[in-house]
Structures are given as C-alpha cells and as structure tokens.
Amino acid sequence: MGFTDRDKIKKTVIEIVAAVLDIPEADISEDMELDADLRIDSLALYEIVVEAEDRFSMRISNDEADGLNTVGEAIDFIAGRAGRG
Amino acid sequence: MNDYDQRVNELLVHIFDEIMVTEEKALQVGRFADLSISEMHTLEGIGLYESRTMTETADILSVTTGTLTVAIDRLVRKGYVDRQRDSDDRRIVRIKLTKKGKLAFRLHLKFHTLLVDRITKPLDESEKNLLLRALTSVSLFIEEQDQRYLKNLHKAELKAERNGE
Numbered sequence: 057m058g059f060t061d062r063d064k065i066k067k068t069v070i071e072i073v074a075a076v077l078d079i080p081e082a083d084i085s086e087d088m089e090l091d092a093d094l095r096i097d098s099l100a101l102y103e104i105v106v107e108a109e110d111r112f113s114m115r116i117s118n119d120e121a122d123g124l125n126t127v128g129e130a131i132d133f134i135a136g137r138a139g140r141g
Numbered sequence: 142m143n144d145y146d147q148r149v150n151e152l153l154v155h156i157f158d159e160i161m162v163t164e165e166k167a168l169q170v171g172r173f174a175d176l177s178i179s180e181m182h183t184l185e186g187i188g189l190y191e192s193r194t195m196t197e198t199a200d201i202l203s204v205t206t207g208t209l210t211v212a213i214d215r216l217v218r219k220g221y222v223d224r225q226r227d228s229d230d231r232r233i234v235r236i237k238l239t240k241k242g243k244l245a246f247r248l249h250l251k252f253h254t255l256l257v258d259r260i261t262k263p264l265d266e267s268e269k270n271l272l273l274r275a276l277t278s279v280s281l282f283i284e285e286q287d288q289r290y291l292k293n294l295h296k297a298e299l300k301a302e303r304n305g306e
Contacts, residue, residue, distance in 0.1 A: 098251050099172065099244075102244055106243045106247070109243075115190060118247055
C-alpha cells in the first residue's frame with residue numbers, strides 16, 4: 057500500500073462522507089471525529105459503510121465500523137484491509 | 142407460583158410481548174417505515190452479502206417458496222431486494238440485498254447488538270455462563286412444546302383424514 061493508494065482511498069472516503077452528510081468535501085479533514093465533529097449517527101455511519109464496501113469491494117462489519125473514531129482512522133482501516141487483498 | 146417464580150414469569154411474558162413491538166416501532170420511526178418486522182426477518186434470511194436462490198432462502202426462513210415469492214415481490218418493489226436470473230443456469234432465480242436493504246439489515250443488527258450488550262455488559266464470566274444456561278433451557282423448552290403441538294396437530298389431521306373429513 058503506497059502513499060498514492062492511501063491518497064486515492066482518502067479522496068474516495070471523503071467523497072462518500074460528503075455525499076452521505078450532504079456537505080462540501082472541503083469541510084472534511086482527517087482529524088475530524090465522526091461523532092463529535094461530523095455528528096455521524098448509526099444510520100449515516102452504516103450508509104457510509106455500505107457505500108465504501110461497494111466502492112472498495114470489501115466487507116466491513118458493524119463492530120469494525122463502530123470502532124472507528126476519526127475520518128483518518130476510517131481511511132487507515134480501509135487502506136489496511138485493501139492492502140491485505 | 143412463589144413471588145420469585147411469578148416475577149420471572151412476568152418478565153418473560155413482557156419480554157416476549159414487547160421485543161417484537163419495539164423492533165417494529167424502531168422501524169416505523171426511522172427511514173424504513175415501509176418495512177414490517179417480518180419483512181426485516183426476510184432480509185436477515187437472505188443475508189448481508191449472499192446471493193441466494195429462492196429455495197435456499199425459503200429453507201433458512203422455514204417457509205414455502207410460494208410464501209417467499211410473495212414477500213420477495215414486495216421487497217423488490219420497495220427497493221430492498223434485487224432479483225436476478227443465475228448467469229450459468231437461467232432457470233435459477235437469485236436474490237440479494239440492495240444498498241437500501243443492507244442499510245436496513247445493519248440498523249436492525251445494531252438494535253440486537255445494543256440489546257445483547259445491555260444484558261451482558263454488567264455480567265462477569267460466570268454470570269454470563271449462567272445466563273446462557275438459563276436461556277438455552279428456555280429455548281429448549283419452547284422447542285419441545287412446539288414439537289409436541291406439531292405432533293398433536295399431525296395426529297388430528299390423520300384422524301380427520303381417516304374419518305373422511
């Protein structure tokens with residue numbers, strides 16, 4: 057998993073989060089907390105997960121998604137899973 | 142029944158009555174108001190990632206394929222299920238959840254996770270084992286009663302058949 061791959065993943069994750077929350081992509085940064093900063097509830101979180109599973113062709117359990125705290129953690133999680141193939 | 146037994150009975154009846162009602166209410170107030178609890182359980186039977194045949198799903202849900210077809214027709218119309226012919230064998234129909242179906246499934250799963258967490262979080266390992274033993278015993282009892290009534294029903298049907306009813 058090179059730097060460019062993580063960059064691509066970051067771009068897609070931010071795109072998905074922005075679409076689900078209906079906010080501009082520019083308003084989202086890696087250090088933002090899903091709960092406190094972005095006010096992502098269970099419905100929005102799982103909407104993001106379902107979309108991410110489709111875009112990255114991977115499976116993410118509810119428990120795994122519930123354990124993510126920031127946008128950066130979500131990107132790292134997906135990058136790590138994509139890296140394992 | 143002594144006071145303790147009475148309380149256990151009251152709680153069991155209350156849980157039995159309320160759990161389905163609460164599940165249904167949880168659906169009704171949210172984005173999935175058009176989904177009944179029995180339809181939600183059909184989504185569970187299909188599974189989050191699987192592409193199942195109608196027969197497989199009917200077996201999992203213990204319903205006939207006819208009953209399942211009616212349910213799936215409705216779920217396809219509402220956008221929760223996708224139905225397609227198998228690419229290798231056109232005679233086989235495969236069903237899977239759409240993104241909307243997956244989302245409903247995940248939220249339903251979350252309800253159950255919260256329920257189980259609420260029960261088990263305050264318990265230590267030995268209490269958890271005790272709870273599991275008690276619940277297993279209740280579940281076995283219900284299953285035994287179900288089988289007993291099924292047998293009686295079957296006997297009554299045979300008797301009616303013999304009597305030419």
